[in-house]
Amino acid sequence: MNELWKYIGENEVNEENIGDLAEFKRSQVNYRLTYFDVRTNGVRYLKTLIYNLAGRLSEENWDRLRRISGRELGRPFAVTYDGESVDLDYLRAVRDLEFIERNVDLDGARVLEIGAGYGRTCHTLMSNKDISGYTVIDLPTTMALSRKYLREVLPDEQFKKVTFISVDEIETSLGDAVFDLCINIDSLAEMDVETVRYYLSLIAGRGRHFYTNNPVGKYMDKSLDDHARGEDAIARALDAGPLTDVIDVHDNRAVREQARGFVAAYRPHDSWHCVADEWAEPFTWYWQALFRAPAARR
Structure with a gap:
């Protein structure tokens, strides 16, 4: 066992922390095993959403997006897709x-x-x-x-x-x-x-x-x-x-x-x-x- 999972087993995913299964999929136990903690990873999920939406943009919409200069003003949360900066508002x-x-x-x-x-x-x-x-x-x-x-x-x-x-x-x-x-x-x-x-x-x-x-x-x-x-x-x-x-x-x-x-x-x-x-x-x-x-x- 590597040091990371040794730590996880001792502190986060163990029989004591698992407890009752009624709510475990909304607990730190499951966040360590499957997906990121929704309570502290809002930006991560936002960027994932933007990334997936960008991957579905039509070529016509890419053209529309490229015509809009100055989109970066205000430091929006954005991803880079095919060399283009994309944020949710302009998507x-x-x-x-x-x-x-x-x-x-x-x-x-x-x-x-x-x-x-x-x-x-x-x-x-x-x-x-x-x-x-x-x-x-x-x-x-x-x-x-x-x-x-x-x-x-x-x-x-x-x-x-x-x-x-x-x-x-x-x-x-x-x-x-x-x-x-x-x-x-x-x-x-x-x-x-x-x-x-x-x-x-x-x-x-x-x-x-x-x-x-x-x-x-x-x-x-x-x-x-x-x-x-x-x-x-x-x-x-x-x-x-x-x-x-x-x-x-x-x-x-x-x-x-x-x-x-x-x-x-x-x-x-x-x-x-x-x-x-x-x-x-x-x-x-x-x-x-x-x-x-x-x-x-x-």
Whole structure:
């Protein structure tokens, strides 16, 4: 026996530590034998996920990714695959773009994004398509980040096409603008229902297409994060968004069943048609859909 396994046997995997088998697959015993401790190896698992997703990227998506310069800003957790640095945010962004492009011609398009985060989607679309104008609506605090980030990663002529509108200035700043594509990724599900209805109405009145990528429902699986943000935060999350059913988000049938409600909940208006919808990899409980306004609007 080598010194490593001598140590493991004396200190980690032995009859005393094995104990009752009821929970051993979530214990240090099994983490030494099969896979890395999930409690302390989050980055390892994240990089493994990125690596596997990168191995499945289409050549078209590799091309989309290569066109996006400045992705390394902010030191994202990344892997190197076929000589390219890849992180999860931009992997998701190019796949979002792929889904949208199947049904929307983005060259010359005017885009509205509600809740842009730090700006990865804007960065991706502006780097790949001839976008004529990109409008961001967001909270002032978050918008401070996206404005700063996009100023760094976009060339001046591209950054000048981006308009930033605070949530409290929507009515006074949008004017009579209409948009070929409206986008919301992972934020309507965090708003109160009245706010969601407001934004869907805004999209219905000003948009020609709407792309959304959001959770299909809520979950209460404490094993995922041990409810690290506290029970009050859990309660707030459970009340937010248009879909509040608690489901097993790691049951594909439960997610698929809930997806029917997702399409109904995110349709901007009854007259709008859902062009396409499907699971939004890699997170199990996310769904994506593209809606199109009635012909008279187009």
